[in-house]
Amino acid sequence: MRPVSYSRVSDVATAIATVAADPTSAYLAGGTTKIDMLRIYAEPSQRLVDINSLPIDHIEVQPDGAVRIGGLARMNDVALAPVVVDRFPMLSEALLLGASAQLRNMASMGGNMLQRVRCSYFRDAEASCNKRAPGTGCSALAGVNRGHAVLGTSPHCIATHPSDAAVALVALDAMIHVQNSGGHHAIAIDDFFLLPGDTPEREHPLNHGDLITAIEVPALPAARNSLYLKVRDRESYEFALASAACALTVTDGVVAEVRLALGGVATKPWRARRAEQVLRGAPATRETFARAAAAEMADAVPQPMNAFKIELAQRTMIRALETLTARGEAP
Amino acid sequence: MTTAIGRPLDRVDGHAKVTGAGRYSAEIALPGLAHAVLVTSRIPSGRVELIDTYDAERAEGVLAVLHHLNLPKGGSVPPLLPSLFGAAASGQTFFPMQDEVIHYAGQHLAMVVAETLDQAEHAARLVRITYQETASITTVEQGRDRAYEAEKIFAGFIPGRIARGDVAAALDRAPVTVENSYYCAANHHNPIECSATTAVWEGDRLTLYDATQGPNATLHTVAELLNVMPSHIRVVTNYVGGSFGCKAMIWDHPALAALAARAVHRPVRLALSREQMFSSVGHREEQEQRLTLGADRDGRLTAIRHHKLSPTSHFDDWAEPSLGVASQIYACPNYEGVYNLIKANTMTPTFTRCPGEASGMFVMETAMDELAEKLDLDPLELRLRNYAETEPMTGHPWSSKGLRDCYRRGAELARWSERDPRPGTRRDGNWLLGWGMASSGYPVTPPGNPQRARARIFADGSAVVQSSFSDIGTGAATAMTQVAADGLGVPLERMRIQYGDSDLPNTAAAVGSAGAGMVSAAVHIAATALRDQLIAQAVADEHSPLHGADPRQVVVSDGRMALRDRPATGETYAELLQRAFMADAEALGTWNPPGMDTPYGTMTFGAQFAQVAVDPDLGLCRVRQLIGVFDPGRVLNRKTAHSQLMGGMLWGMSHALLEGTIMGPDGRWANASLGEYLVPVNADAPDVLIETIETTDTVVNPLGVKGVGEVGMVGTAAAIANAVWHATGRRHHKLPITIESLL
Amino acid sequence: MVASQLPDAVQGPGPVDVVLNVNGATHVVRLEPRVSLLDCLRDHMNLTGAKKGCNQGACGACTVWVDKRRVVACLTLAIACEGREITTIEGMAENGTLHPMQKAFLSEDAFQCGYCTPGQIMSAVALLAEGHAGSDAEIGEWMSGNICRCAAYPNIRTAIRDVRDGVGGVGRATR
Structure with a gap:
């Protein structure tokens, strides 16, 4: 690791002022991404501002039924919070199926939103990578790309977004609350994750010094019947090859309400809006589910090693929808 | 008299391990210790055009930057010889940093030595290398048209072609044949402890703390590489954090650590990073195998043709002997086995747990299942019909063989007779269930040199047995304590084993499942020699109650010598020694192993049964239960032996479903991390039921120990692949079996 | 803008004194801020019970507790643990009696x-x-x-x- 300097801050305003004033600085929260990135020279910060003492780690229920999750709340604490388990099981499950118990004790929710891709070429500081070193090219296109994305790709980057939690949050229409020296604003999560396009180095609309203070999950009664289904080679402690966050309400055999998002197959946490459109108002049958899943993957662009993900993603969606349908029917 | 051998004694090194007190080779605290970090090649082929060390040399804390232009040259690279021979055992006949030529990606090109690890790691990033890259071949696919039939493989011990009878004619005549190509991905050992050496010079004497399966292998190899007298080198290996073959041969890093220490005149620690573990200590090569079985209508094999194709390095003709056990497991009159190689830009591949047996028996045992299907025969019945009563390649009798009992007991435990032979008929929700089985076999190979141990008893009756072997997690130290206690006739709590040090009596490296057999032989001989020496002293001592007795009638137990038929007549070792004013007594034991040409087939056998669940929609395969029954000869410690067999079977599961190193188009291993090279986690591991059938073997070594380190892995992958077929009706010929192949 | 407190002094990048509470005892260690808790324990405090297997959070061999929660020490900076309670395997046995x-x-x-x-x-x-x-x-x-x-x-x-x-x-x- 390069030499770094370190300071600890205990209030939000100081944290923001400190980082905003120094372009070589960065926030240090759980460290599970930051320290890893620094150690492999995939990120250039020279000064770490430790924000772990900031009082933004609470999980609060709002009067309107929304849940506000502090930016520094830890993955395990959020996953096991009764209000999350009861109201947003898909979020709890997505969190618990991510990383390991130790990493979830460390990693913050804000950091989870900002975690970096696992593409081995991004992580290799000397490889060509448009995300890490814009303009140098994408090694993954002609490289080993089994784990890479089939949705939302560009000729400049095909790295898969690694977060599970963000997939659930995208399905739930969460808001990302950001504070900077100019004040506070909220970003709809759909606008938060950017497609790589011509600027894969830009993954979200935050500016240097912007701090994620909270993630707000709006009330959604349908989310009580929700799940996160994650498909991977290993039973645990692995990123998804395909995953689905899904909430479903079926009334009289017809899909009344549905939320669906995909992980493991796209360059950002992928809201499956095309599938949702097919599903809404349609009979809750395997045929509908298959049609919806196919519609979602219609524009998928496979790479030599990951064409299977197009089929796998569809089957994952279908399984998630079928499971929730069966649960909804249960007495 | 046996009271300790076989008991499920807790590990003697267990306390140190559960408290974290045990010191592994990168944990030796020394005053003035400096840290070395390697700089490796990014390209698979070409040369170093320029190495710019300006910034690195000036970085904070840096003591030296060593590379081909300034590294002092030493001796010569010893030949590649398995460390079981007890001599120098270079993993490949190439030593880096001698010139600018690059043979493989990850080749060690420079070494930075600094005050702290962080400083050395950072400075290593500051070494800038300009390459001139040339065309490379790194995969079977790229090199297929350059393949050649090997003259010999495996350090010259195995011919590239072995034939018996007339395979072509037999296949022509065979009413039933099965022919397929199989593929196994490359594997890396990935013990959780990365290889590490701490080197200390005191004048012209060198001490190496090295993570190795053989302290003497390190000693002899480094002696030749550095041209240092072996008498001036000591290798200490107190704890080894797993090996699985990557610490079986000696690679360049122990010698480089010594060179670095000499350069900076300080002790130096050189610990490989996890990423470097993928290109510094060998691997199991990627391989393609083609197997043709011919059989009569009763299922009796009439012909086996087994060809293998795999990449090796530019320096050595290495292939793991995948054809070995597969050629010995069934009776068959006609056989042809051929190893084809491709010279590639990789390291020399090396021993990886079950080197060859795992891949070759995956192929053989999958094919046998297909043959059973074709013949509409029960897979177990087919195996019994081809049971090899003698060793098929030589016709020699087996030194011991309990395979029939293994089959019977395994089938009982797995309730095999209740299995519906039709595939794809059992379901549990979204999961299809299947059972599969396979045979296991692993050769018993004697070491190439005499094995020694020293037994010493003190006047208070406590004893120590010393031998140089290292315990890589096998439980060898524990088992040897039991062997020593029984041999000398003292209680376990009065016996200590001292090991892991080349200054102790010589043993070969603990490799090839041979450690327990060969070291127990030396320990047993030393302990019984000391016992006999003390008995002789007692019967000759007119003050001893045993004076004048026939030594053959004296037995020892609990540290007391007594007449076999009159136990009241006797005395303790302590009484004997104290009366003679002797502070201690000692004896050296030497076991001269039988040659490789003993007229016996020697093998540990087993039978494996696996139950899998396959979710065919999502491509998931999870193993629900593994059952293994083995015949390892005498079991020295039931607990540690079962653990090794269990670990081996879970390695087999991992081989079947998870592990594969992928060579990228840039000639580099693309998944060189524990995040991407998948090994099982706790949630992947089912419960494993192990039983052993004790067989008496009077050929292999004095205690009849055949070994348990690897046989557990043989056949597991096939049992799982066969179970996947039973669950889904689909055959798998490629490892690992991945989600995309199951969809 | 709300008046903010001054940040704690900037430490490093050179070595600074770091006060750590490990297994109930207080230690002052001279460290660069970039040093991980794992390397600090192993190389600077001679507590080698926590192991290095991957140095990237992919194996768990370095698991220790910080404020009684299990974490991986390889992705934790030692300096960030000031004021926290660190427990390692060396702190598990009490008076020589195994946990x-x-x-x-x-x-x-x-x-x-x-x-x-x-x-x-x-x-x-x-x-x-x-x-x-x-x-x-x-x-x-x-x-x-x-x-x-x-x-x-x-x-x-x-x-x-x-x-x-x-x-x-x-x-x-x-x-």
Whole structure:
């Protein structure tokens, strides 16, 4: 690791002022991404501002039924919070199926939103990578790309977004609350994750010094019947090859309400809006589910090693929808 | 008299391990210790055009930057010889940093030595290398048209072609044949402890703390590489954090650590990073195998043709002997086995747990299942019909063989007779269930040199047995304590084993499942020699109650010598020694192993049964239960032996479903991390039921120990692949079996 | 803008004195801020129980507790642990008496090479405190952040069950 300097801050305003004033600085929260990135020279910060003492780690229920999750709340604490388990099981499950118990004790929710891709070429500081070193090219296109994305790709980057939690949050229409020296604003999560396009180095609309203070999950009664289904080679402690966050309400055999998002197959946490459109108002049958899943993957662009993900993603969606349908029917 | 051998004694090194007190080779605290970090090649082929060390040399804390232009040259690279021979055992006949030529990606090109690890790691990033890259071949696919039939493989011990009878004619005549190509991905050992050496010079004497399966292998190899007298080198290996073959041969890093220490005149620690573990200590090569079985209508094999194709390095003709056990497991009159190689830009591949047996028996045992299907025969019945009563390649009798009992007991435990032979008929929700089985076999190979141990008893009756072997997690130290206690006739709590040090009596490296057999032989001989020496002293001592007795009638137990038929007549070792004013007594034991040409087939056998669940929609395969029954000869410690067999079977599961190193188009291993090279986690591991059938073997070594380190892995992958077929009706010929192949 | 407090002084990048509470004792260690808690323990405090297996959070061999929560020490900066309570395997045995989990690992042979063992034990004890040892499946999932390449996993689950059920020390010996 390069030499770094370190300071600890205990209030939000100081944290923001400190980082905003120094372009070589960065926030240090759980460290599970930051320290890893620094150690492999995939990120250039020279000064770490430790924000772990900031009082933004609470999980609060709002009067309107929304849940506000502090930016520094830890993955395990959020996953096991009764209000999350009861109201947003898909979020709890997505969190618990991510990383390991130790990493979830460390990693913050804000950091989870900002975690970096696992593409081995991004992580290799000397490889060509448009995300890490814009303009140098994408090694993954002609490289080993089994784990890479089939949705939302560009000729400049095909790295898969690694977060599970963000997939659930995208399905739930969460808001990302950001504070900077100019004040506070909220970003709809759909606008938060950017497609790589011509600027894969830009993954979200935050500016240097912007701090994620909270993630707000709006009330959604349908989310009580929700799940996160994650498909991977290993039973645990692995990123998804395909995953689905899904909430479903079926009334009289017809899909009344549905939320669906995909992980493991796209360059950002992928809201499956095309599938949702097919599903809404349609009979809750395997045929509908298959049609919806196919519609979602219609524009998928496979790479030599990951064409299977197009089929796998569809089957994952279908399984998630079928499971929730069966649960909804249960007495 | 046996009271300790076989008991499920807790590990003697267990306390140190559960408290974290045990010191592994990168944990030796020394005053003035400096840290070395390697700089490796990014390209698979070409040369170093320029190495710019300006910034690195000036970085904070840096003591030296060593590379081909300034590294002092030493001796010569010893030949590649398995460390079981007890001599120098270079993993490949190439030593880096001698010139600018690059043979493989990850080749060690420079070494930075600094005050702290962080400083050395950072400075290593500051070494800038300009390459001139040339065309490379790194995969079977790229090199297929350059393949050649090997003259010999495996350090010259195995011919590239072995034939018996007339395979072509037999296949022509065979009413039933099965022919397929199989593929196994490359594997890396990935013990959780990365290889590490701490080197200390005191004048012209060198001490190496090295993570190795053989302290003497390190000693002899480094002696030749550095041209240092072996008498001036000591290798200490107190704890080894797993090996699985990557610490079986000696690679360049122990010698480089010594060179670095000499350069900076300080002790130096050189610990490989996890990423470097993928290109510094060998691997199991990627391989393609083609197997043709011919059989009569009763299922009796009439012909086996087994060809293998795999990449090796530019320096050595290495292939793991995948054809070995597969050629010995069934009776068959006609056989042809051929190893084809491709010279590639990789390291020399090396021993990886079950080197060859795992891949070759995956192929053989999958094919046998297909043959059973074709013949509409029960897979177990087919195996019994081809049971090899003698060793098929030589016709020699087996030194011991309990395979029939293994089959019977395994089938009982797995309730095999209740299995519906039709595939794809059992379901549990979204999961299809299947059972599969396979045979296991692993050769018993004697070491190439005499094995020694020293037994010493003190006047208070406590004893120590010393031998140089290292315990890589096998439980060898524990088992040897039991062997020593029984041999000398003292209680376990009065016996200590001292090991892991080349200054102790010589043993070969603990490799090839041979450690327990060969070291127990030396320990047993030393302990019984000391016992006999003390008995002789007692019967000759007119003050001893045993004076004048026939030594053959004296037995020892609990540290007391007594007449076999009159136990009241006797005395303790302590009484004997104290009366003679002797502070201690000692004896050296030497076991001269039988040659490789003993007229016996020697093998540990087993039978494996696996139950899998396959979710065919999502491509998931999870193993629900593994059952293994083995015949390892005498079991020295039931607990540690079962653990090794269990670990081996879970390695087999991992081989079947998870592990594969992928060579990228840039000639580099693309998944060189524990995040991407998948090994099982706790949630992947089912419960494993192990039983052993004790067989008496009077050929292999004095205690009849055949070994348990690897046989557990043989056949597991096939049992799982066969179970996947039973669950889904689909055959798998490629490892690992991945989600995309199951969809 | 709201008046903000001054940040704590900037430390480093050169070595600074770091005050750490490890296993109940206070230590002052001179460290660069970039030094991980793992390297600090192993190389600067001679506490080598926490192991280095991957240095990137992919194996769990370096598991220790910070404020009684299990974390990986390789992705934790030592300097960030000032004011926190660090517990390592060296702090598990009390007055030379093994923790019941250490005893259970010994008697169930829940390790072979022993290298991942301190991390496994730190996770296992935390797992019981967290209440994630209800079933074998739950133990397996919540222990999956600790890779054991020797694959002693079934025995690790047994050891954890033993301690959970208060039957430590029975071991497979009796089977």
